Amino acid sequence: MPLDGISAKCLAIELNQQLKEARVDRIYQPDRTDILILFRAGRENLRLVLSANPAAPRIHLTTEARENPSEPPMFCMLLRKHLLGARVLSVETPGYERIFIIRLTTQNELGDTLEKKLVVEIMGRHSNIILLNQDNRIHDAILHIDQSISRLREIMPARTYDLPQNQNKPAPDQVLQAIRNGLPYISPEAQSKAVDKALLESIQGFSPQLCQAVAAAAGIDPRSRYDQLTTPVQTDLAIQLQRMLETILAQDYHPSTFYLDARDTIPFDFHALALPNLAHPRPEASLSAAMDRFYLERNRQNRLVQQKQSLQKRVETELENAARKLQLHQDELTEGEKRDFYRTCGELLAAQQHLIQDGLNFVDVQNYYDPELGMIRIDLQPALSPGQNVQRFFKLYQKARGKFETNTRLVQEDLADLEWLGSLKSAVQQASDEADIQAIREEIAATGLSAAERRQKAQDLGSESNPEKKQKPGSQLRDFAPGKPGSKARRQAKAKQPSGAKGKAKSNAKNPPPLPPRSYLSSDGFLIQAGRNNLQNDRLTLRTAQKDDLWFHAQKIPGTHVIIRCGKRPVPERTLEEAAQIAAWFSQAAASLQQGSPASSEVHKVAVDYCPVSQVKKITGAKPGLVQYDHYQTLFVRPRDPQQFLQSPGQEHNYPEEE
Numbered sequence: 145m146p147l148d149g150i151s152a153k154c155l156a157i158e159l160n161q162q163l164k165e166a167r168v169d170r171i172y173q174p175d176r177t178d179i180l181i182l183f184r185a186g187r188e189n190l191r192l193v194l195s196a197n198p199a200a201p202r203i204h205l206t207t208e209a210r211e212n213p214s215e216p217p218m219f220c221m222l223l224r225k226h227l228l229g230a231r232v233l234s235v236e237t238p239g240y241e242r243i244f245i246i247r248l249t250t251q252n253e254l255g256d257t258l259e260k261k262l263v264v265e266i267m268g269r270h271s272n273i274i275l276l277n278q279d280n281r282i283h284d285a286i287l288h289i290d291q292s293i294s295r296l297r298e299i300m301p302a303r304t305y306d307l308p309q310n311q312n313k314p315a316p317d318q319v320l321q322a323i324r325n326g327l328p329y330i331s332p333e334a335q336s337k338a339v340d341k342a343l344l345e346s347i348q349g350f351s352p353q354l355c356q357a358v359a360a361a362a363g364i365d366p367r368s369r370y371d372q373l374t375t376p377v378q379t380d381l382a383i384q385l386q387r388m389l390e391t392i393l394a395q396d397y398h399p400s401t402f403y404l405d406a407r408d409t410i411p412f413d414f415h416a417l418a419l420p421n422l423a424h425p426r427p428e429a430s431l432s433a434a435m436d437r438f439y440l441e442r443n444r445q446n447r448l449v450q451q452k453q454s455l456q457k458r459v460e461t462e463l464e465n466a467a468r469k470l471q472l473h474q475d476e477l478t479e480g481e482k483r484d485f486y487r488t489c490g491e492l493l494a495a496q497q498h499l500i501q502d503g504l505n506f507v508d509v510q511n512y513y514d515p516e517l518g519m520i521r522i523d524l525q526p527a528l529s530p531g532q533n534v535q536r537f538f539k540l541y542q543k544a545r546g547k548f549e550t551n552t553r554l555v556q557e558d559l560a561d562l563e564w565l566g567s568l569k570s571a572v573q574q575a576s577d578e579a580d581i582q583a584i585r586e587e588i589a590a591t592g593l594s595a596a597e598r599r600q601k602a603q604d605l606g607s608e609s610n611p612e613k614k615q616k617p618g619s620q621l622r623d624f625a626p627g628k629p630g631s632k633a634r635r636q637a638k639a640k641q642p643s644g645a646k647g648k649a650k651s652n653a654k655n656p657p658p659l660p661p662r663s664y665l666s667s668d669g670f671l672i673q674a675g676r677n678n679l680q681n682d683r684l685t686l687r688t689a690q691k692d693d694l695w696f697h698a699q700k701i702p703g704t705h706v707i708i709r710c711g712k713r714p715v716p717e718r719t720l721e722e723a724a725q726i727a728a729w730f731s732q733a734a735a736s737l738q739q740g741s742p743a744s745s746e747v748h749k750v751a752v753d754y755c756p757v758s759q760v761k762k763i764t765g766a767k768p769g770l771v772q773y774d775h776y777q778t779l780f781v782r783p784r785d786p787q788q789f790l791q792s793p794g795q796e797h798n799y800p801e802e803e
Contacts, residue, residue, distance in 0.1 A: 147201075147202065147242055147266050147435075148242070148349060148350065148351030148353075148354060148415075149237075149239075149240030149241060149242060149348060149349020149350070149351075150240060150316075150349045150350065150351070150354060150392055150415075150416055150417070151351075151414075151415055151416040151431060152237050152240065152241070152242045152243075152244070152266065152349070153237055153240055153349065153392075153416075154395070154397045154399070154416035154431050155203070155204065155244075155416070155431045155432065155435075156235050156236060156237040156244060157395065157397075158430050158431055158432060159192075159203075159204075159205070159235040159244070159246075159432070160234055160235040160236070162185065162190065162205065162432075163183055163185065163190065163192070163232045163235055163246075164232055164233070164234065164235075165185070165231055165232065166183035166184060166185035166190065166231065166232050167183065167184045167185075167229065167230070167231050168181060168182075168183060168227045168228055168229060168230045168231075168232075168248070169182045169183060169184045169189070169228075170182040170228075171220060171223045171224050171227060171228065172210075172212045172216070172220065173212070173213070173216055173217050173219065173220035173223075174210040174211065174212055174213075176217075176286075177195055177196045177197040177198075177286060177287070178193065178194070178195045178196075178197065178210075179193070179194040179195075179219075179220070179223065179273055179286065180192070180193055180194075180206075180210060180212075181194070181223075181227075183232070190205055191205060191206050191207070191208070191209075192204070192205055192206070193205075193206045193208070194262075194264050194273050195271075196264075196265075196271040196272050196273050196286050196287055197271070198268060198269040198271060200439060200442075200443075201265075201266045201267070201268065201271035202266065202435060202439060203244050203264045203266065204431070204432040204435040204436055204439075205430075205432040205433075205436065206432075206436045206440070207436060207440075208436070208440055218284075219273075219284055219285075219286050222275065222283060222284050223262075223275060226250065226260055226275060226283060227248060227250065227260060227262070227275075229250060229251075230248040230249060230250035230260060231248060231249055231250075232246060232247070232248055233247040233248060233249055233259070234246075234247045235247075238307060239310075239315055239348060239349075240315060240316065240348045240349025241307075241308075241310075241348075241349075242265070242266040242267060243263065243264070243265050243266070243267075243307065243308070244263070244264040244266070245261055245262075245263050246261065246262040246263075246264070247259060247260075247261055248260045248261070248262065258277075258278050259278045260275065260276065260277065260278070260283075261275070261276040261280070262274070262275055262276075263275075263276060263305065265308065267308065270308075271287075272285050272286060272287050272289070272299055273285065273286040273287075274286075274299060274305060276305050280304060280305050281302060281303065281304055281305065282299065282300065282301055282302065282303050282304075282305050283301065284301050285299045285300075285301075287299070288300055296309070297309075311348065313345070313346065313347060313348040314329075314346070314347065314348060315348045315349075316347060316348065316349060316389050316392050316393060317389075317393055319346070319347050319385075319389060320386060320389040320390065320393065323382050323385065323386045323389070324386070329346060329347075329382070329385075330342050330343070330346045330370055331345060331346045333345070334346050334370070335370050335371045336369060336370070336371050337369065337370065338366060338367050338368065338369060338370070339355070339359045339364055339365075339366050339367075339368055339369075339370050339373070339381070340352055340355040340356050340359055340366035340367070341355075342370040343355040343358060343359075343385070353413070353415065353419060353421075353422065354388075354415070354417070354419065356421055357388075357417075357419040357420065357421045357422075358381070358384050358385050358388055359381070360420065360421035361384040361387075361388075361420065361421075362377070362380045362381045362383070362384040363380065364377060364380075364381060388417075391417070392417075397416045397417060397431070398416075398417055398418040398427060399414070399415070399416055399427070399428045399429075399430055399431040399433070399434045400414065400415060400417070400418045400419070400425040400426060400427055400428060400434060401413070401414045401425070401426050401428055401434045401437055401438060402414065402415075402419070402422040402423060402424060402425050402426075403423065403424040403426065404423060404424070405424065406424050407788065408424070409441065410441040410442065410445055411426075411434075411437060411438050411441060413438070414428075414431075414434040414435055414437075414438045415434075416431050444578070447578065448575070448577065448578060448581065451578070451581045452572055452573075452575055452581065455572045455581065455584060455585075456569065456572045456573070458593060459565055459568050459569045459572060459593070460569065462565055462593055462594055463562065463565045463566070463569065465594070465595070466558055466561045466562050466565055466595075467562065469554075469558050469595075470555065470558035470559065470562065473551045473554040473555045473558055474551075474555060476547050476550075476551040477547070477548060477551040477552060477555055479544060479547055480544045480545065480546075480547030480548030480549075480550075480551055480552075481544075481548060482540075482544050483541055483544035483545040483547075483548055486537050486538075486540040486541035486544055487537075487538070487541040488511075488513055489522050489537045490534055490535075490537030490538040490540075490541055492509050492510075492511065492512065492513075492520065492522065493507075493509065493522060493530075493533060493534045493537060494534045495512070496509045496510065497530050497531070497534060500524065500530035500533060501530075502526075502529065502530070503526045504524050504526060505523065505524060505526055506521050506522060506523050506524055507521070507522055507524055508520070508521050508522075509522060522537075560766065560767060560770070561595070561767075563702065563767075563770065564678070564767040564768075564769070564770065566702040566732065567678055567702035567703070567732075567769055568584065568587070568588075568677075568678070569702070569732075570701075570702040570703060570730075570731060570732040571584050571676070571677055571678075571702075571704070571730075572584060573732075574704075574729070574730045574731075574734065576787070579659055579676065580676050580677075582659060583659050583676035583677040583679075583680060584676070584677050586659070586677065586679065587677040587678055587679045587680075587768065590679060590768075591679075591767070591768060659676060659680070661673040661674055661675050661676060661680055661684050661688075662674040662675075662676060662730075662786075663792060663793050664726065664786045664790040664791070664792065664793070665790060665791050665792065665793045666708070666718070666719040666722050666723070666790065667718055667719065667722065667790075668715075668716045668718060668719045670708050670709065670710055670713075670715065670719045671708075671709040671793055672706065672707070672708055672709070672719075672722065672723050672726060672786075672790070673688075673706070673707045673709065674704050674705070674706045674707075674726055674727070674730055674786075675704045675705045675706075675769075676704070677768075677769075678767070678768035678769030678770075679768045679769075681704060681705040681768070681769040682762070682768050682769060682771075684705055684707055685705045685707065685757060685760055685771065686760075686762055686771075688707075689707045689709070689757045690709075690711060690757065691756065691757050691758035692710065692711055692712050692756060692757070692758070693707050693708060693709055693710055693711070693756070693757045694707070694708040694710060694715060694720075694723070694754055694755070694756060694757070695707055695754060695755055695756070695757045695759075695760050695773070696708070696723050696724055696726070696727040696752055696753070696754040697727055697752065697753055697754075697773075698727050698728055698731035698732070698733055698750055698751070698752050698753075699750075699751035699752060699753050699778060700751075701731055701732045701733055702731065702732045703727060703728075703730055703731030703732060703733070704727065704730040704731070705769070705771075706723050706724075706726050706727040706730070707757070708720075708723050720754070720779065721779065721781055722786075722789075722790065723754070724752040724754065724779040724781040725781045725782065725783060725784040725786075726784075726786045726790075727752045728750035728752055728781055728782070728783035728784075729783040729784055729785055729786065731750065731783070733750040733783065734750075734783040748782045748783075749780040749781060749782055750780070750781060750782070750783060751778050751779075751780055752778065752779050752780075752781060753773070753776040753777070753778050754776060754777055754778075754779065755773050755774070755775055755776035755777065756775075759773050759774045759775045759776065760772075760773045761773070
């Protein structure tokens, strides 16, 4: 939910306790609307994020380390000039407004002590971050508001800063006093509205969710009109509101995040109080921690969705191109299948050329290839001589034969491309975190996505495997010298490599280790691993797994390779079923089943083949992830998300990535 006034007061108290006397160490501006300030508080480093992003305005301590631009923006430079080395005096909010005033003390070039204020306004699309001097004048703001945008309140350098206009609602302490004195606490204009809206318009700092929580505690439908409630019901509502206000004024906060399902990891809401009307609350150490979890998980999920959509669009575009190429090559192949007919016509015309007369559109000749020696009609070109008509059919035969041979190969390549792109699309659909997306990007970078990129990658690999192709003219003379032709080049390359710990660090930074496969622990204690992309599928199946391990794959559909690391131990049926369910989950079948809702449970079952790893062979020249297998068995299982019923392995179950 947007930060309400009650949570803002709780957050200001927290930040004041944690940041008081802290020193501003560093200031960054990761993007146009966000500021990240690093504080040194005693022996502890704290990160404070300030955001004027209209979609997610906020201020809280964070654990996120964000990338920063190489050149800081002007507002960031201004903050560094005035605030680096400053110490925090206090963090305050005026009343229960969503405005945070960070008071800091610093010294100028002459050694004079100055007071600065950093104001963070959390007001939706009107949010802003403003730096003030000791005279309450604006140094600058992250977003400028001039008369063309607002005539009531300008936020421009050198202007005097004024707080936003108050909504003229009574504060919680005033409402509590009215309830204790038996006075009306709902404004006359709001009494004809629903209970939640009446409370919202009558109390400063309350949000719709907090108003609904008060109504729920009193057993009232928040949509009921306040003036239609009976006197006892209004009394119950006043009692519950009084308890809530007493809790707020006593600063008895219980920061919490809220989840739609008990097993969810991404919260849908947060608040300074544990609201009983919201589902599945989880206590947090502080409101900053609750907000940090909420925004980090939401931003991570949004990035994941955006990355998946971007990748899926690219893959689907290539799938359309591959399907279009396949159709063209199949049409050419159909034309090439007429090669035998053209050759037969040419040979029959050559043997019976005496029957052809100039200017004929067709000729009927005896078909020597027909057991019954029937007649066949052959179309002619009237403008051509008999000999030229004969040569025309032999030319058509040569052309059709070339088409057949070429397009037979191209159709097989197109089918392989479609299968590989289908596996990529399935992997994108099943990606559950950014590590999965990164693994797919690594595969695309290694193999190329479009046909042109794949051809270029193949040429580069061919050049690397045959360095003689890259030699300049005349360099062949060096081949007769003692030693290998490439030895000098290898020595020079080795000499340029950095040595020592720094060299290893640079090498690791340029060539990071491959991502590990997904790993789960079966109910019987067996390690189950699943590849994240086709390159990892090959590495997991052909290099990491032992020959006695079991290999699983969804039958005849794109999907990931799943391995049970069993060695020579017998595998219980429960573990076999769990591995098959994982293979079905990370396959194209799971994505298609999630889109529909078949009525029969049998429709949900997916055929999964499994066999020893020793029976899995790589297809020569095939794309990553494509293998052939033999001596397999088949299980019919329903896809299940392994994160919902299996745990990640502990340290004692770690296996080497490659043998």
